[in-house]
Structures are given as C-alpha cells and as structure tokens.
Amino acid sequence: xxxxSGAKVTPATKRVAVMGAGAVGSYFGxxxxxxxxxxxxxxxxxxxxxxxxxxxxxxxxxxxERAAVEASTExxxxxxxxxxxxxxKGQDNEATARAIAPYLSADAIVVSLQNGVDNVExxxxxxGVDALPAVVYVAVAMPEPGxxxxxxRGDLVVGEFAGRSASAELHPPRTEQIASLxxxxxxxxxxxxxxxxxxxxKFITNCGANxxxxxxxxxxxxxxxxxxxxxLMSRVVEESIAxxxxxxxRMPEAGFTEQWLENLAKFGDALSSTAQDLARGKRTEIESxxxxxxxxxxxxxxxxxxNFALYAMxxxxxxxxxxxxxxxxxxxxx
Numbered sequence: 001x002x003x004x005s006g007a008k009v010t011p012a013t014k015r016v017a018v019m020g021a022g023a024v025g026s027y028f029g030x031x032x033x034x035x036x037x038x039x040x041x042x043x044x045x046x047x048x049x050x051x052x053x054x055x056x057x058x059x060x061x062x063x064x065e066r067a068a069v070e071a072s073t074e075x076x077x078x079x080x081x082x083x084x085x086x087x088x089k090g091q092d093n094e095a096t097a098r099a100i101a102p103y104l105s106a107d108a109i110v111v112s113l114q115n116g117v118d119n120v121e122x123x124x125x126x127x128g129v130d131a132l133p134a135v136v137y138v139a140v141a142m143p144e145p146g147x148x149x150x151x152x153r154g155d156l157v158v159g160e161f162a163g164r165s166a167s168a169e170l171h172p173p174r175t176e177q178i179a180s181l182x183x184x185x186x187x188x189x190x191x192x193x194x195x196x197x198x199x200x201x202k203f204i205t206n207c208g209a210n211x212x213x214x215x216x217x218x219x220x221x222x223x224x225x226x227x228x229x230x231x232l233m234s235r236v237v238e239e240s241i242a243x244x245x246x247x248x249x250r251m252p253e254a255g256f257t258e259q260w261l262e263n264l265a266k267f268g269d270a271l272s273s274t275a276q277d278l279a280r281g282k283r284t285e286i287e288s289x290x291x292x293x294x295x296x297x298x299x300x301x302x303x304x305x306x307n308f309a310l311y312a313m314x315x316x317x318x319x320x321x322x323x324x325x326x327x328x329x330x331x332x333x334x
Contacts, residue, residue: 002147002285011157011303014037014038014050014082014114014181015037015038015039015040015042015082015083016029016032016037016038016039016044016081016082016083016084016085016181017039017040017041017077017081017083017084017085018039018040018042018084018085018087019042019075019084019085019086019087019088019095019096020042020043020086020088020089020092021041021042021047021071021087021200022043022087022099022142023140023141023142023148023149023273024087024113024136024140024273024280025041025085025113025137025275026041026056026140026142026146026148027058027086027138027148027150027154028084028113028136028138028141028154028156028187029041029056029069029198030056030058030067030069030079030148031058031182031185031186031187032156032181032182032185032187033056033067033068033069034058034065034185035184035185035186037181037184037185038070039067039070040069040070040071040072040078040081041056041069041070041071041072042072042073042074042075042077043071043072043145043234044145044184045073045075046145047071047146048071048072048073048147049145050146050147051069051071051142051145051146052071054066054146055067055068055069056068056069056146056148057146057148058148058149058150059147059148059149059150060148060150060154061150061151061152061224062086063321064114075096075099075100076103077103077104077139078100078103078108079104079105079148079314080105081104081108081194082105082107082108082334083109083110083111083178084100084104084108084109084110084111084149084183085111085113086087086110086111086112086113086114086119086123086131087113087114088114089114089251089283089285090114090115090119090285090287090288091283091285091287091288091296092114092210093114093119093122093123093126094122094123094125094126094127095126096126097122097123097126097127097129098126099219099288100127100129100318101127101129102269103127104129104307105112105140105270109132109174109177109178110123110129110130110131110132110317111131111132111134111158111178112131112133112134113134113136114136114288115136115157115203115210115273115285116203116206116207116288116289116290116292117196117199117200117203117204117226117245117287117292118288118292119131119133120161121135128308132158132160132174132175132178133158133159133160133161133195133199134156134157134158134178134200135156135157135158135195135199135201135202136156136194136202137153137154137155137156137157137202138150138152138153138154138155139151139152139153139220139267139270140154141271141276142269142329147306151266151267151268151269151270152266152267152270154187155187155188155189155190155194155210155253156182156188156189156190157189157190157191157195157198158175158178158179158189158190158191158192158195159192159193159194159195159198160173161174161193161195161196162194162196162291175191179191194250196249196250196261197249197250197251200244200249200251201252202238203240204237204241204251205237205264206243207236207237207240207289207290207293207307207310208234208236208237208240208260209233209264209272210222210274210289211270211272211274211286211289211290211310211311211313212229212232212233212236212274212310213271213272213274213275214272214274214277214278214314215274215310215313215314215317216229217279218219218275219267219268219269219270219271220264220265220267220270220271220272221264221265221267221268221270222264223264224261224262224264224265225265230261231329232258232306233261233264234258234261235306236306236307236310237256237257237260238257239293239297239302239303239305239306239307240293240304240307241256241257241291241297242297242302242303243293243297243300243304244322246297246300246301246302247296247300249263262319267277272290273285274286274289276312278314278318278321281321281322282321282323283318283322284314284318286310286311286314286315286318288306290308290311290314291311291312293307294307294308294311
C-alpha cells in the first residue's frame with residue numbers, strides 16, 4: 001500500500017474528522033468546530049446519538065458552549081477530510097489504521113494525538129498511513145457521552161521525525177499547516193525541532209503518574225502531595241529516563257523529576273486517563289506506557305522494577321474488571 005503523507009491545508013479550506021472521539025479528540029475537535037471548522041466525530045453509538053441530539057457540550061475552564069459537529073460510527077466517515085485526528089487507544093492502532101486507510105484522501109494529513117511513543121510507526125507498519133506525531137497536553141474527561149469536561153491546559157506540539165523529508169515537499173510543510181489550523185481555533189500548537197524528545201518528555205510523565213492515579217483511585221493533585229507516592233513516581237520517571245537515554249533519545253537533565261512533581265500538583269482534581277478507563281471497566285493503555293518501558297528496558301539491559309510493579313498492578317485490575325463484566329447479570333446497569 002502506498003504511503004499516505006499529506007498536502008496543503010489552511011484554516012480557510014479544511015474539513016476535519018476525529019477518529020476515536022473520546023475526551024481528547026472531542027476537546028480538540030470541539031475547539032475546531034467552535035471556530036467554524038466542519039468537524040465529523042467518529043465514535044461509539046451512544047456518543048453519536050448524544051451529539052446528534054444535543055450537539056457537543058464543551059465544559060471548559062473558560063466557557064461552557066455547545067458546538068455543532070457531525071457524528072458517525074463508521075470509519076468511512078473520514079472520507080473527504082483534509083485532516084484526521086487519530087485519537088484511538090494504543091491497543092486499537094493497527095485495526096483502526098487499516099479500517100480508515102481505504103477512505104483517506106490522497107492529500108489527507110493524519111495527526112496522532114495519542115499517549116505513547118511508538119504509535120506512528122505502528123500505524124505506518126499496519127496500513128502505510130504516514131501519521132504526523134503530536135504531543136498532547138490537556139486535562140480532560142468525558143463524564144457522559146457528548147459532554148467534555150476540561151480542567152487544565154489544552155495545547156499541542158507537532159513535529160517531524162529526524163530524517164523525514166516528505167514534509168519538505170509541501171508548501172507550507174504539514175507541521176505549519178496543522179499549527180495554523182489549531183491557531184485559528186485559539187489552540188496553542190508549537191512546532192518541535194526534536195519531536196521524539198518532546199514525545200518522550202510527555203511519555204515519561206504519563207508513565208510516572210497515570211498508573212499511580214489509577215491504582216490509588218486518586219487525582220494528580222492528591223498523589224503529587226503524598227510523600228510515598230512522590231517517591232514511587234520519582235523512581236518510575238528516573239527508570240524511564242534511563243531507558244530513553246539508552247535508546248539514544250535526548251532526555252531531560254538532573255532536576256527534571258522534582259520540577260515535574262511540583263507542576264503535577266497544579267492539575268488538582270484531574271484523574272489520569274488510565275484511572276478513568278479502569279473506573280469504566282475498560283482496557284487501559286498500560287501496554288503503551290509502563291509496559292513499553294518494561295519491554296524496551298529489557299531489550300536495552302536497563303532495570304525497570306518500579307515500572308514493572310505498576311504495569312503488573314494495572315493488568316491485574318484490568319483482568320478483574322473484565323471478569324466482573326463477564327458475570328454481570330443481563331440488563332444490569334453500567
């Protein structure tokens with residue numbers, strides 16, 4: 001299958017599809033829709049029904065507003081989109097990429113708004129789709145279908161991996177096109193000169209906090225203020241940094257972990273996406289987070305005991321939730 005890269009998109013001429021419209025995709029897609037961009041959300045039936053009935057409710061730290069969006073349950077709804085925000089969980093990468101590939105326009109720009117550091121290569125390997133990597137900074141949840149609850153930040157970083165030249169053939173490059181698109185919706189979007197380092201920077205913080213928040217059923221603010229959990233998260237982050245360095249990634253210098261913990265406390269009552277998934281009895285992205293560090297550490301000869309402990313605990317909780325779902329009586333409430 002030929003590689004799908006991207007072509008010229010400007011804020012004045014664009015149509016956006018959000019593949020996997022969960023909390024993150026709904027926030028950024030909703031911000032674009034609020035700015036007048038035609039947006040199609042592709043999600044589960046309950047979500048589609050909710051936004052068709054009542055629009056998409058953006059409940060943010062700055063405003064409350066309903067944004068008009070199209071909605072579909074079908075991957076084929078990406079057809080005709082200039083930009084596709086790829087927002088599915090990491091475990092669904094391959095199947096979803098293969099599902100949308102036949103419907104993508106030849107000039108579509110696919111942007112990976114996902115946790116983890118290997119999503120783009122997995123998408124490309126499965127489907128030939130050459131997605132643009134992005135780093136997402138937002139505290140957001142979806143308390144019910146079609147209701148986006150935003151509690152902090154809401155900015156992006158995009159960039160090309162070193163050695164990629166296809167973007168240079170576009171005028172302007174696709175990084176500039178995407179940054180301009182989001183700027184038109186008042187969403188900060190920085191272009192990175194070392195996107196792999198920026199991805200790992202966000203990734204190691206996800207590894208440090210997401211599983212702890214989930215296991216403890218506690219907010220970022222709570223775990224950042226607790227001395228024991230701070231020590232655990234410090235060990236997880238330092239292990240992750242060691243793995244990144246061994247892999248040849250430019251990693252932060254000394255003092256990063258302590259500063260990150262101070263910043264984490266500012267997220268207050270926000271729960272990690274891993275905690276939200278476990279609370280709903282859903283599979284988490286633990287394989288793409290601490291699980292990835294464990295596997296990559298083993299390949300590189302870097303010990304990762306703290307990451308392994310968190311990975312094992314979350315997997316146990318996932319399995320427990322799955323068993324509970326299997327024995328749920330017919331008609332029982334969710």
